[in-house]
Amino acid sequence: MDQVGSGYGLHGCAGQRLARIEAQAIFTALLDRVDRIELAGPPGRHLNNVIRGLDSLPVTVTTRRV
Ligand code: HEM
Incomplete structure (x- = not known):
């Protein structure tokens, strides 16, 4: 595992x-269009005793210049 x-x-x-397959298609498309993705603030944790997760993940996306 x-x-x-x-x-x-x-x-x-x-x-x-x-x-x-979906995730690969999304990241492949993103790589074609985006130069950088940077953390823009603290991640919002989702409190759950069983599953770890986020409520929010603020990011700054810098698009690729053509
Ligand atoms: C990033 C996307 C996904 C994640 C992270 C994810 C995650 C999970 C997890 C952790 C379980 C196991 C839950 C448990 O142990 O009880 C599960 C079960 C399941 N997922 Fe997903 N899933 C995703 C996408 C999908 C998609 C796209 C489908 C259907 C097209 C799907 C259909 C199912 C089904 C039917 C089960 C139940 C299987 C069973 O109990 O025999 N999931 N999923």
């Missing part, structure tokens, strides 16, 4: 292959 982001075992995420 390398990571638990998709769960694992019998009830591991049934959509993880699709989710990976």
Whole structure:
């Protein structure tokens, strides 16, 4: 088990292959258009006893000049 982001075992995420294809398409498209993504403030933590997550992640996106 390398990571638990998709769960694992019998009830591991049934959509993880699709989710990976989608994530790859999004980051590939972003890389074509964006030079830098920088943290613009403290991440807003989502408090949950079971799952770690964020409510917000402020970033500054610098687009690529064409
Ligand atoms: C980044 C996107 C996604 C993440 C991080 C994610 C994460 C997870 C996790 C952690 C579980 C396991 C929950 C548990 O252990 O009880 C799960 C289950 C599941 N996911 Fe996803 N998921 C994503 C996208 C999707 C997509 C796109 C689909 C469907 C098209 C999907 C369908 C399911 C289903 C049906 C289960 C239940 C599997 C079962 O209980 O047998 N997920 N997901």
